Structure formats: structure tokens, C-alpha cells
Amino acid sequence: MKTYLYDGSFESFLTALSRALGSAETCAIAKEGAEEAGLFSEFMNSGTDPLRAAAARELVERRGSAESWQHVRFALLSEVAGAETGILEYVKLLAAKGPGADNMLADDRVRKVHRLSASVGWEAHMFKGFVRFKELADKTLYSRIEPDHNILALLVPHFRARLGTFNWVIHDAKRDNAALYFKARLVYAPLDSARLLEDAKEAEVRELWQHFFKTIAIKERINPKLQRQNVPLKYRKNLTEFET
């Protein structure tokens, strides 16, 4: 079996996808580093080829639809092991069947990619609520997140629309990547958050919120299981109201 390796970028993945689609053999796609797992496979570096990447995109959109293209993008952002090869099988099916493939909801190839895509979409939606900013001394709003999937870029348009008049940072600490929105311009960069200085009034507002959060629960209805279903423990670390 052949495994095409990509460097972690979307364009390199599409290059690998295009190469794998062109191969007559059964193929897999994996991120560089997978070869160290010592699988019995022949590993090929795909590099990044803009023309091949564009062709892979064109294929998905032409044989599938805009919806198919979103599934491919979102499924890759899931960063779940095996997602890449799952996308490859899905795109092969699109190429063979055309747009009707997205209706084959009981087919395991379609289900896998649709599910990964839905899981990414769901987490991105949840984090529209779970992002918590604190105000820094220079009035920048800073938020630290640790989502399962790589959803940072999906959150940005939402916060740009709401907090367009502020400077803000959303920092994915798990992947050490931050969206920095400064004077209405956006850049992505790694970030050292150790020396960020909180605004003097911040603790006061935080305590008001924590107090509100405690008070709003009806004690005759306390239901930790239901609360856990809705706010999984893994997310609580960065939620102001769950800080002790």
C-alpha cells in the first residue's frame, strides 16, 4: 500500500489527495511523521503543488457540490486519525457517482466524512458560546481555548462581526496558534501568553459573572449530569464561571 504524506497544510493535503486519486493502487494519506509509526507501507512525500491542489478542489466541486467541498474542509479540520484517508475514499465515491453521492447517507464512506464534518461544525458552534475573553491592561480582549478540533478559523468571522470595534485575540493553546485581530486586521501567529497583563477592573467583572452564574441555578432542580452533558468537563478549564 502507498501512503502519501502531507506537511499539515490544507494545500499540501489537497496535493496528496490529487496524487492518491491518480494512483491505481489502494492508497492512504497521512501527515508527515506517520511513517515513524512503522506501518507496512510505502511512504511518498507529496509536497505542495498549487496546480494539483486546485485540481483536487475543482474535482470535488464539479462532481459533488459546495456542500461536498465544505465536508472535505471540515473533516480535515477534525484532526481525527484516519480522516485524510476517509476523505480520499469519499472523494473517490464523488468522482464515480456525482452529486448523488452526498445522498448516500447509509454508505459508510459518506457517513464517515459527514460525521467528522458535523462534529467540527458542532464544536465550532459550541465555541461561539464557550469563548471567554478577559480584558488586558491595553484593553485587548484575550481568550484561551483548547478545542478538540482545529476550529479557530471557523470562529473568526463570528467574532469579527460582533467585536469588530475591539482588538482581540483568540488563542488555541493546544495548537499554539492565535487569531490576532488588531485595528480591524487579522493575522494568525503563535503566541506567548505568559506575560499578558490583566486590566485592573477585570477581577471585579469576573466575580460579578461568577456570582451571577451561581445564583441563576434553581436549587430544587440541581442536575449535575445534565450540566455535564451540556458543558463537558474537558471544556471547563477555560470557562470563567467554572474557575474556582
Next chain:
Amino acid sequence: MDLDKKLEILADSAKYDASCASSGSDRGGAGGTGAAHMSGVCHSWAADGRCISLLKILMTNECVYDCAYCVNRRSNDSPKAILTPDEIAGLTFEFYKRNYIEGLFLSSGITVSPDRTMELMLEAVRKLREQFRFNGYVHMKVIPGADRSLIDQAGLWADRVSVNIELPSDKSLRLLAPGKTKATVLTPMSRLAGRISASKDERRSIKSSPAYAPAGQSTQLIIGATPETDREIIKLSEALYDKMRLKRVYYSAFVPIMKDSRLPALINPPLLREHRLYQADWLLRFYGFTADELLDEKHPTLDLSFDPKTVWAINNLHLFPLEVNKAPYEEILRVPGIGVTSAKRILRARRAAPLSLDDLKKLGVVMKRAVYFVTAGGKYAGLKKESEEAIKIKLLEHKNPNGQLDLFGEKELMKEGLAGTVSGQL
């Protein structure tokens, strides 16, 4: 009194209002702060499992009325507080920019007079919109008895407006809320309904005309404080959806906070009953059921051991089993174990290929319930000889694999994992 103490008192008195939605509006705009999201966004969930999306507070917990069920009644000598319009607007803005919340839910006890109360609330929301240029979500309570011109203004500033009916009949209102009648509640409600639909029509022809309460109107009914049956309650909700065009009716299990000889001595709030009412409500709004199909005069009470859709299906076995490869959407929606999402998936997937029973599971259908009511490609895997009783027994076995019946207690609620939800999705 400092802000922290005021917030504690006024959030504590607002918490019995079940409404939490922040959906139905897509407000936004350049230059200001904030936007509303069509589908709504939950920001957190409190220890009772209820969603928090809005800063839910009263402006004041002072009140000239003395309603027996209400924590803010005049004769309750708990500490009183009042927030100024500046404090309300400022607090909302500080919380919003940190993404703690989607916006403000502002209700109030009645201080001095309904008019005065309404004026102060409007002042707070106007400040938020004009001074802070806030485009986030605002849900505003309308104070029954306030002047029409004040009530009219509410929908100009707020995304959603609401008047709580609280007690589901005029008789109960007279008994427990001596200051209110059905008319004082329904008059502002129907006035708001008129304004909302007029503004919708206007905006269809002139896009730029101002939106009036674009997220519509809601209300709340208290469950278990008074003797109304589930049938009366669901009929009332149906009328509110059809005639008043309400977006939501919330049901709030009565929590006995104060002793009063006119109130029942409940030990626990009737959470399972509340949950069943939400399920029935969902059937009205998204599944095409009518109140009369769910409950009739002989059976005015929702079954606590089965969800209302299952009860309906068991009572209408002559309509089943349904062939999932042929039946129309409206009929598929009525199968227990199939929700809106899986019904849509069935319709989509059967365009590509005929579905088998195994496929249904892959589409998200809850087969342990649906199995008695469907065929796929002519195949049926339910009971050989179906009867109401046989299906009931089978379904109960699934719920209580150990044979223990605990239909009214905590265990049942925990198993459904839905205690305290306001979603009630089936």
C-alpha cells in the same frame, strides 16, 4: 448597596423565568458592538442544567402586587433592590464583550406603577442600544397594565418581547394573582402580536423599515400550582401559537418557595410533567400534531411513563407499520424514534437507494422504539402480533431492563437525560 449584592438579589428573583432563547433575530451592523445569531447561542449551563444565554435579571424585585406563587410578592419581606438604567446597560455591555452572554433578558417587579416601571426598563434598553451602540440580543418583558404607547416602544428596542400568563386559567389568576386578570395579560399580548405581524408585512415590501421585535413573542405557564389539566394547558398553547402567533410557550414546574394556604403543598417540582408538556409542545410546533390528537376529554393527562408521540402511535396502531421507502415526510415524522433530523435524512437517503432496517439505524433512527412501527422494503422486525399492550410492555422493558418500575421518580428522568431541559426534543 453594591452592584454585586444587587445582582445577586435580582438574578435570584429572575431565575424562575424559563425563557433562555437567543434565537430568531439576525441583528447586526457596522460600527456598533454585537450581533444576534439566527439560531441562538448558549454560553453556559448552570448547575440545574438549564442553558444560560442572556443576562437574566429583574430591574427591581419590589412589587405592588401580591401574587401568591411569586417570589417577589409584596408580602414577602426578603431584601429589595433596584438597578438603574445605567447599571443595567453597563453590566450587559461588560458581560457581552467578554462573550459571557448573548444579550440581556430584562424583567421586573412593579415599582410605583406599571407605567413608571416600563419607562425605566425602556430607558435601560434605549441606553444600551443608543449610547453603547449594542446590537446583541435583548428580550424584554412587557409590564401588564402599562400604557399602550410604552408597550409599543418595547418592540422597537427589543428582539423578543413577552408577557407571562403564568397561571393557565382566569379562575386561577383570580385566586392567586388578585392584581391580574386574563384581560390584563392578553390585551398587551394581542397588541404586540398585531404590531409584530404588521411590521413583518411592511418589511416584506420595504426592506429598510424598522423591525419590530424580530424574534417575536413568547410567554410562560407555571405547571402544578393550580389544577388545570395537561389538555387545558396544551389547548391554551395551541391557541397561543395559532392565534397570537407566539414563537414559544415555556413551561415552568412550580417550585414552592413560600407557604400559602391557596397553594398545593408540593414536595418536589413536577419536572417529569413539565418535560412531557415540552414534548407535546414540540409535537404541535414541529411535527404537525394538533392538541386534540394528543389529549381528549377522556384522557386529559399526559402519560408519565411514555412520551406523547409513543402514546399517540400506540393508540393509532391501525396507521402502522409505515413503509419508510414510500411514506411521505409528514407520516414518517409521526413514527416514535424518528425526529425531524432523521426524517429528513430518510427522505434524502432513499433518493439514492432503497433503505433497509439496518440503514435506518445508521441514519440515526432510534430503532428500539421505531421497530414496532416501520417496515423497510417490506421487512418488519417488530412483534409478530402487535397489540397496544404488547408494545407497551416491550417498550417498558427497554426502559427498565431490571424490571424495576420507577416511573415517577428521579431515575426515569435521569435515564432520559432530559430533566430540566426546555428542549423536550423527541
